[in-house]
Amino acid sequence: MIVAIDGPAGSGKSTVAKLVAQKLGFSYIDTGAMYRAVAYKLIKDKISVEDVSTVLDGLNLQFIEVDNQIRIILDGEDITDKIRTEQVGKVASQIATIPEVRKALVKLQRNMALQKENAVLEGRDIGTVVFPNADLKIFLTAQPEERARRRYIQLKEKGLAVSYEEILKMILNRDKNDTQRKEAPLKPSKDAIILDTTGKSIDEVVDFILEKAKKLKT
Ligand code: DC
Numbered sequence: 001m002i003v004a005i006d007g008p009a010g011s012g013k014s015t016v017a018k019l020v021a022q023k024l025g026f027s028y029i030d031t032g033a034m035y036r037a038v039a040y041k042l043i044k045d046k047i048s049v050e051d052v053s054t055v056l057d058g059l060n061l062q063f064i065e066v067d068n069q070i071r072i073i074l075d076g077e078d079i080t081d082k083i084r085t086e087q088v089g090k091v092a093s094q095i096a097t098i099p100e101v102r103k104a105l106v107k108l109q110r111n112m113a114l115q116k117e118n119a120v121l122e123g124r125d126i127g128t129v130v131f132p133n134a135d136l137k138i139f140l141t142a143q144p145e146e147r148a149r150r151r152y153i154q155l156k157e158k159g160l161a162v163s164y165e166e167i168l169k170m171i172l173n174r175d176k177n178d179t180q181r182k183e184a185p186l187k188p189s190k191d192a193i194i195l196d197t198t199g200k201s202i203d204e205v206v207d208f209i210l211e212k213a214k215k216l217k218t
Contacts, residue, residue, distance in 0.1 A: 001026070001118045002133075003213060004126035007140035008186060009089075009174045010147030012197050012205060016140065017122035019206045024213055027116040028070060029063065031123035031130070032092070034105045036083035037061050037074050039091035052095050056104045063112070086170065093174055096124075097181040106130050124178055127189035135216055138209055139188035142197045144171050 003026065005017045014030065021028035041047070041055050062073045072080045082088070095101045102125075109130050113119045121130065127137035142150075148168035155162045178186040188194050193212065197205050 001135045001213070001216065002113060002131045003118075003120040003209070004131055004134040004137045004189075004192075005120060005122045005140065005209075006124055006126050006128075006138070006186070006188070006192070008124075008142075008147065008171075008178060010144075010151045010171055011140040011142050012150070012202065013122050013140055015202055016197075016205050016209065017120050019202070020209050020213070021120035023206070023210055024118065024120070026118040026120050027113075029109065029112055029116075029119055029121045030070070030072075031105070031109050031121060031126065033063075033072050033083060034061065034108060035092040035096050035101070036088050037072060037079060038101060038105070039088050039095055040079055040083050041074060042091060042095070043087065049091065049094055049098075052098060053100055056101065059104070059108070061108070089174070093177045097177065097183060099183050102129075102183050124186040125184040127192050128187065129184045132189065136209075136213055137189050137192035138212075139192040139194045140197055140205070141194060144168060144175065146198045147171050 003020065005013055005020070007013045018028055038052065038055060038059065042049065042052060047055060060075045064071050064073060071078050072083065106129060109121065113121055113131070123130065127134055127139065145168065148164060148171050151167050151171065152162060152164045195205065195208065
């Protein structure tokens with residue numbers, strides 16, 4: 001079974017998708033982490049965005065499970081935490097507009113998922129492009145102000161000095177990039193269940209998705 005969870009930055013996708021996968025006993029695949037991994041490599045090796053094709057061939061990316069947590073390994077280096085910076089997110093959003101990048105990563109995502117019996121995939125285009133025949137498609141949304149507030153609290157908890165206004169600006173910018181790009185823009189698939197998470201708890205959202213998945217299983 002394939003469960004597709006799509007939505008904009010800060011919609012709660014990652015937290016929700018991880019919990020749904022855990023509770024269903026499914027594999028969890030974070031496709032945004034793949035765009036981030038390519039972006040990380042560009043920054044680290046000082047390669048310009050225009051030359052991104054040079055890192056696509058032979059991209060040595062693995063997701064491995066350590067102590068019940070998925071770790072992201074690039075060329076043998078654990079980059080799980082290193083790809084979560086704003087700088088990496090910004091470059092990831094730029095390269096995500098390049099057709100060649102999307103083609104290579106979509107192929108990788110399909111291969112990875114098809115090696116698993118059941119998987120929850122999280123991203124922007126899972127229900128529309130990667131798995132248009134997914135068994136269950138969820139599109140999470142939330143008001144930009146709510147998404148900014150969540151990210152603000154998350155970063156504050158990590159001890160980072162951030163301003164709410166800056167985060168809101170970044171979220172609006174990221175939305176613009178993701179929804180207005182020509183290639184696989186962020187939009188709900190016609191048969192996706194759209195769920196506005198504004199004011200909803202994580203548990204409420206997770207339970208809602210689990211209910212839908214269980215109905216499919218039986
Ligand atoms: O979900 P995230 O913030 O980790 O994603 C990083 C960037 O990658 C974001 O700008 C959107 C892009 N992305 C995408 O275009 N398609 C996906 N399936 C996943 C992420």
